[in-house]
Amino acid sequence: MTSQVAGQPHPTAEPFDAVELIRIKRDGGTLSDPQVDWIIEAYTRGLIAEEQMAALSMAIFFNGLEPAELLRWTHAMIASGERLDFSSLSRPTADKHSTGGVGDKITLPLAPLVAACGVAVPQLSGRGLGHTGGTLDKLESIPGWRASLSNAEMLRQLEKVGAVICAAGSGLAPADKKLYALRDVTGTVEAIPLIASSIMSKKIAEGTGSLVLDVKVGSGAFMKTRADATELARTMVELGTGAGVTTVALITDISTPLGLTAGNALEVAESVEVLAGGGPADVVELTVALAREMLMAAGRSDLDPAEVLASGRAMDVWKAMIRAQGGDPDAALPTAKETQLITADRDGLVTGLDAMAVGVAAWRLGAGRARREDQVQAAAGVQLHAKPGDRVRAGQPLVTLHTDTPERFERGAAALQGAYTIEDDALAAAPVPVVIDRIG
Amino acid sequence: MTSQVAGQPHPTAEPFDAVELIRIKRDGGTLSDPQVDWIIEAYTRGLIAEEQMAALSMAIFFNGLEPAELLRWTHAMIASGERLDFSSLSRPTADKHSTGGVGDKITLPLAPLVAACGVAVPQLSGRGLGHTGGTLDKLESIPGWRASLSNAEMLRQLEKVGAVICAAGSGLAPADKKLYALRDVTGTVEAIPLIASSIMSKKIAEGTGSLVLDVKVGSGAFMKTRADATELARTMVELGTGAGVTTVALITDISTPLGLTAGNALEVAESVEVLAGGGPADVVELTVALAREMLMAAGRSDLDPAEVLASGRAMDVWKAMIRAQGGDPDAALPTAKETQLITADRDGLVTGLDAMAVGVAAWRLGAGRARREDQVQAAAGVQLHAKPGDRVRAGQPLVTLHTDTPERFERGAAALQGAYTIEDDALAAAPVPVVIDRIG
Numbered sequence: 001m002t003s004q005v006a007g008q009p010h011p012t013a014e015p016f017d018a019v020e021l022i023r024i025k026r027d028g029g030t031l032s033d034p035q036v037d038w039i040i041e042a043y044t045r046g047l048i049a050e051e052q053m054a055a056l057s058m059a060i061f062f063n064g065l066e067p068a069e070l071l072r073w074t075h076a077m078i079a080s081g082e083r084l085d086f087s088s089l090s091r092p093t094a095d096k097h098s099t100g101g102v103g104d105k106i107t108l109p110l111a112p113l114v115a116a117c118g119v120a121v122p123q124l125s126g127r128g129l130g131h132t133g134g135t136l137d138k139l140e141s142i143p144g145w146r147a148s149l150s151n152a153e154m155l156r157q158l159e160k161v162g163a164v165i166c167a168a169g170s171g172l173a174p175a176d177k178k179l180y181a182l183r184d185v186t187g188t189v190e191a192i193p194l195i196a197s198s199i200m201s202k203k204i205a206e207g208t209g210s211l212v213l214d215v216k217v218g219s220g221a222f223m224k225t226r227a228d229a230t231e232l233a234r235t236m237v238e239l240g241t242g243a244g245v246t247t248v249a250l251i252t253d254i255s256t257p258l259g260l261t262a263g264n265a266l267e268v269a270e271s272v273e274v275l276a277g278g279g280p281a282d283v284v285e286l287t288v289a290l291a292r293e294m295l296m297a298a299g300r301s302d303l304d305p306a307e308v309l310a311s312g313r314a315m316d317v318w319k320a321m322i323r324a325q326g327g328d329p330d331a332a333l334p335t336a337k338e339t340q341l342i343t344a345d346r347d348g349l350v351t352g353l354d355a356m357a358v359g360v361a362a363w364r365l366g367a368g369r370a371r372r373e374d375q376v377q378a379a380a381g382v383q384l385h386a387k388p389g390d391r392v393r394a395g396q397p398l399v400t401l402h403t404d405t406p407e408r409f410e411r412g413a414a415a416l417q418g419a420y421t422i423e424d425d426a427l428a429a430a431p432v433p434v435v436i437d438r439i440g
Numbered sequence: 441m442t443s444q445v446a447g448q449p450h451p452t453a454e455p456f457d458a459v460e461l462i463r464i465k466r467d468g469g470t471l472s473d474p475q476v477d478w479i480i481e482a483y484t485r486g487l488i489a490e491e492q493m494a495a496l497s498m499a500i501f502f503n504g505l506e507p508a509e510l511l512r513w514t515h516a517m518i519a520s521g522e523r524l525d526f527s528s529l530s531r532p533t534a535d536k537h538s539t540g541g542v543g544d545k546i547t548l549p550l551a552p553l554v555a556a557c558g559v560a561v562p563q564l565s566g567r568g569l570g571h572t573g574g575t576l577d578k579l580e581s582i583p584g585w586r587a588s589l590s591n592a593e594m595l596r597q598l599e600k601v602g603a604v605i606c607a608a609g610s611g612l613a614p615a616d617k618k619l620y621a622l623r624d625v626t627g628t629v630e631a632i633p634l635i636a637s638s639i640m641s642k643k644i645a646e647g648t649g650s651l652v653l654d655v656k657v658g659s660g661a662f663m664k665t666r667a668d669a670t671e672l673a674r675t676m677v678e679l680g681t682g683a684g685v686t687t688v689a690l691i692t693d694i695s696t697p698l699g700l701t702a703g704n705a706l707e708v709a710e711s712v713e714v715l716a717g718g719g720p721a722d723v724v725e726l727t728v729a730l731a732r733e734m735l736m737a738a739g740r741s742d743l744d745p746a747e748v749l750a751s752g753r754a755m756d757v758w759k760a761m762i763r764a765q766g767g768d769p770d771a772a773l774p775t776a777k778e779t780q781l782i783t784a785d786r787d788g789l790v791t792g793l794d795a796m797a798v799g800v801a802a803w804r805l806g807a808g809r810a811r812r813e814d815q816v817q818a819a820a821g822v823q824l825h826a827k828p829g830d831r832v833r834a835g836q837p838l839v840t841l842h843t844d845t846p847e848r849f850e851r852g853a854a855a856l857q858g859a860y861t862i863e864d865d866a867l868a869a870a871p872v873p874v875v876i877d878r879i880g
Binding site: 018019022023026049050051052053054055056057058059061062182184185186187188 | 466628
């Protein structure tokens with residue numbers, strides 16, 4: 001029998017032993033600065049094996065990281081790659097990050113709105129995975145638009161147009177890229193210090209002067225409880241502030257989808273409505289609230305973003321931004337080959353609509369991907385005709401499903417089974433405000 | 441930015457998703473029987489990746505396994521390989537497993553003693569790693585002796601001689617072999633359910649009719665506290681009993697080394713002394729206590745092992761056992777090229793001697809290995825001239841260090857710095873009994 005002897009440190013030229021450091025964290029200890037630096041650096045080099053980092057990540061899930069450990073961890077991730085520098089720009093910069101929610105297209109109207117108010121917005125975005133869509137996937141439904149820019153192109157566009165939404169280059173925080181892929185397959189995504197350092201290492205490396213975080217809470221969000229969302233927000237604000245980036249977080253509700261659409265082209269169309277002065281009230285409210293925070297964080301609170309939105313100047317920036325990346329902002333957006341209507345089966349008041357169910361439905365219809373290598377359908381998704389607070393009658397349209405591949409209707413519709421709560425003689429409750437709290 | 445979205449189940453023909461099962465255990469849930477079976481089977485096939493099993497092992501370190509989960513886990517490990525069957529033997533079988541301690545050579549006199557009392561002892565053993573030696577390493581210091589036997593050779597020797605100590609074939613619980621190697625490098629060795637299932641899966645697969653466990657507690661042992669040792673013992677007894685193997689555990693003290701030697705040939709020589717009717721009292725006491733339990737568990741408590749030991753019949757079985765595996769029991773054992781003496785620096789009463797320090801010293805002198813591929817020195821080790829309870833005078837010998845490579849003396853001696861506690865006018869405390877508790 002192999003004796004059940006704990007692993008012994010092996011002779012090596014390395015300053016630390018990976019097993020020893022895993023044990024420290026497992027047993028509730030604190031890692032020193034050189035130990036944290038070595039972990040990130042040795043993991044990036046492949047000297048700490050994936051299985052060792054997986055065990056360490058799970059130990060961090062249970063025992064957390066002290067504030068000083070987390071700050072060092074985040075800085076080590078930043079140090080693993082390049083840093084961008086926007087200090088040559090003639091205006092201040094502000095960036096936004098959302099932890100992701102169903103129907104969250106806010107980046108699309110927000111970036112041009114803030115740019116129209118005189119603050120540059122360098123928005124490095126990603127593609128979607130699972131039930132939340134990706135900002136790049138949405139913009140790629142615009143004919144001709146391209147996500148990849150060089151750093152020089154990005155700087156030029158920021159100076160000229162004021163806003164850029166593009167793909168994050170692989171040079172920013174490569175340690176995070178490697179660690180995130182590992183966490184995704186090892187059930188260690190949901191560790192608040194690892195989430196915070198993953199987001200903040202990229203945002204700090206990106207070189208923004210100020211940052212507004214939109215931390216979602218509710219069904220369909222990553223953080224299911226307000227306590228978790230608040231802890232994540234506080235942790236990120238501390239990290240940003242510690243790194244010299246003015247950082248503020250809004251805790252926002254996503255118990256029901258944002259706006260009336262989930263899907264790529266559908267969300268672009270809804271965003272354009274907002275820029276044109278219309279659009280759903282919750283999307284407008286959150287866009288303006290985040291714009292206000294970004295302007296304040298960048299020290300430019302002289303303009304009221306609601307007025308700028310109404311003036312049409314944000315729409316001008318949007319068109320310039322899309323054109324600068326090869327897109328035609330006036331071209332027709334793709335539409336789905338097939339649609340299917342879901343109607344209400346009874347009269348009553350809509351008192352609930354589950355965001356997760358809507359996200360999963362849009363994903364199953366083809367708007368999202370299950371694996372990184374999957375293609376998304378530009379026109380697939382879900383259009384909502386009733387939301388909480390609306391009264392409906394039996395037979396009235398609730399949802400239109402859009403897809404190019406009608407065999408997906410069945411699974412898409414199945415995801416929405418029970419998603420609506422419709423009650424007989426309920427009184428309409430006061431609507432939940434989108435912005436629940438502010439931390440910073 | 442990559443959205444911080446929890447991994448989604450990927451489409452697959454497999455009945456479960458590894459990430460989903462990791463999350464269940466991480467969040468304190470219980471795995472079903474089919475889920476446990478799939479984990480072990482899919483891990484053995486390589487479908488569950490090493491990093492996923494590492495994360496799951498760390499989650500089990502924190503959240504444990506319920507008794508029913510652990511029983512199923514152990515059975516799935518057994519089902520991953522072959523099972524031996526000793527039911528054709530003319531006498532009952534009993535096996536012993538020790539969780540490992542410094543100077544623990546008990547298997548050597550115990551197996552022939554129990555065989556001399558009419559119970560067959562199929563003792564599958566391992567090599568050492570770290571500060572505790574391996575039984576096979578010890579026996580390999582006997583000229584000619586070989587550790588590898590086929591299953592047929594093993595059965596024949598059990599029938600003819602009554603005792604066999606040999607290497608476990610790779611066919612027993614291969615899932616455990618793979619998992620143990622992973623735990624060793626990921627800081628997940630010290631999880632009681634995983635230790636218990638690792639030991640018991642091999643012992644049950646080995647096909648013994650009864651089993652006595654020697655669970656060590658104290659410095660140099662795997663379990664540092666009596667509470668942990670008791671929990672491990674109870675868990676293993678439940679698993680054995682649940683699998684139809686009569687199982688008993690003794691909790692035994694290893695705060696100080698067993699006997700007066702740590703090292704391969706040194707421990708063989710001490711074991712032969714015990715078989716010849718002499719040897720250190722603690723080694724004799726534990727050998728007889730374990731023999732009594734094994735005979736009782738096998739239903740053959742008519743003979744008193746202390747009397748059989750005195751009769752010389754155990755020595756006869758020892759010689760036959762060594763000869764049957766090619767060894768010469770009468771050949772001189774190898775002796776070290778160099779020795780070095782450590783003497784007492786003061787008069788007084790020895791009130792403590794740290795087992796871990798002695799184990800590390802023997803290891804550094806060449807008796808053990810740091811990596812699996814290392815060679816061990818047959819003659820290296822530590823010989824003790826004084827143990828707790830002995831009075832010593834300044835200049836009197838405390839320890840002799842043995843090695844073939846004298847450059848190791850310095851690090852060997854350094855390990856023993858402060859290992860002895862010598863007190864002025866202390867009263868000799870009552871000696872700690874070797875056997876602390878019995879569970880079964």
